[in-house]
Amino acid sequence: MKKILIIGGGAMGSAFSIPCIDNNHKVFITEPYSQRFIKNLSSKNKFHSALKINLPKKLKFKKYSNKLFYEKYDLIVIALSLTGINFIANELKKFKVKSPILVLTKGLKYEKLNKKIFTISQTLLKSSPKLNLSVLKGPCLAKELARKCKTSVIIANKNIKIAKLLGKMISTKYYLIEYSKDVIGVEICSAIKNIYSMIIGSGLSLNKSSSLFQKSLSEMKYITKSLKGKEDTVLSLAGVGDLYVSAAGGRNSKMGNYLGQGFTFQRAKKKFMANDTVEGEQLVREIAPFILKKFNSKKIPLMFQMIRSILKNKKFLI
Ligand SMILES: NC(=O)c1ccc[n+]([C@@H]2O[C@H](COP(=O)([O-])OP(=O)(O)OC[C@H]3O[C@@H](n4cnc5c(N)ncnc54)[C@H](O)[C@@H]3O)[C@@H](O)[C@H]2O)c1
Structure with missing residues (x-):
């Protein structure tokens, strides 16, 4: 049993908790931004207003606070939208997070200062170069994953061994994982x-x-x-x-x-x-x-x- 923290209780973060729980991991979810999702996740029946389902009872909601990062996790999952990436980059830097991180967020960032485009992993690594970072992308409608429809996604890390370890942790017979070394391309x-x-x-x-x-x-x-x-x-x-x-x-x-x-x-x-x-x-x-x-x-x-x-x-x- 591994200990997993999901940061972002929107549609995707919440749906992602389902294969993790089906793999018998101890799964925590936190929401730093949206009152709506905080209300959903902390309610008794855990009805998620975007997914339109009750999330598993085993999923534990944690209020977002600095204390979260004092604990050790086997995996931290980032499921915030692009607008939340600068915020989480600062938090990861402040607390010198060492746990492996898996980024679900999709998007690119443009930096005016040096007129360059950065991927999300490059953005996070710029502020914390030692992060153990992998990315997970692919065709995955959160509503379908939440209903356990067969879904295939791809984990990318230059070190394919790390990608495969994470894949083993989260894959189920309905959530299938492929691998790539091409982090930037993915x-x-x-x-x-x-x-x-x-x-x-x-x-x-x-x-x-x-x-x-x-x-x-x-x-x-x-x-x-x-x-x-x-x-x-x-x-x-x-x-x-x-x-x-x-x-x-x-x-x-x-x-x-x-x-x-x-x-x-x-x-x-x-x-x-x-x-x-x-x-x-x-x-x-x-x-x-x-x-x-x-x-x-x-x-x-x-x-x-x-x-x-x-x-x-x-x-x-x-
Ligand atoms: N990798 C995958 O398989 C996959 C699949 C679907 C979606 N996604 C991506 O996941 C991300 C989230 O998608 P979603 O469908 O859950 O969206 P959503 O709108 O349901 O949730 C957005 C999340 O980001 C947070 N957020 C928004 N603005 C913020 C801010 N300024 N600061 C901090 N947090 C903020 C929200 O509170 C919420 O937790 C998107 O980038 C989306 O493209 C990934």
Whole structure:
């Protein structure tokens, strides 16, 4: 039995507790930010308002506090959204955390100062270079994992032995794990697929979406290679696997669909998705300064068109 702490009680962090509990581990979950999730997790029946299920009774809720990091864990899982990454980077640094860490968060960070893009693991390692860090990505709808639908994901660590140890700890017959040494490639693919799923969603017909799917894969290969990831990773669960699930449904492709119908981003957001987070839009705003400066629009025309459409609030014309 291992001791696992999940930081982030949103949909994904909470769903992730289920395979961990099925493996008979002692699982704690904490929520540093959202009153809604604190209320859900500390309630008697543990009804999770995003997952629409009661979480296992064995899952223990811990109030977020500094004291959490005085304890030793066999694994700390980070399941915060991208906006929580700077916060957790500071906390891990302050408390010199030594436990192995597994990051579920998807996204990239742009640093204005040196005009560079950083993956999430690079962001965390910048402030705490000695962290024992692995990343887990892939096509995983939290609601489906919570209902134990068969799900395959990928753990990346340059040291594949560590990745496999973690995989053994969390895999079940419905939660299957693959492995990769290409940490950067896995992180880049799992982030930019949110932008490409908007692009594919704009297709409106299966024929057009299929053609956009193929073009998106080519651009993802080009971007991944340019940012020092492996081109082949685009064909893994973190790339094409995750692109499929996001393009087939979800908030990014829904926004893409409105853009395809001729709405501008701002109009579509206000009219149809006012309360929804569109991760692809957030990532466009984050990485646009870097992409526009460092890439040639002829090499990645779909990405440039989506950036223009969101930043300038112009119609998405392809
Ligand atoms: N690796 C995977 O298999 C996988 C699968 C699905 C989603 N994800 C990723 O997991 C992350 C969380 O997704 P989710 O569906 O649980 O989202 P969610 O909105 O349900 O939960 C977001 C979590 O982040 C926290 N948070 C938000 N803003 C914060 C801030 N400013 N400071 C600190 N904490 C903050 C929230 O309190 C909550 O715990 C996303 O990056 C998503 O892309 C990963």
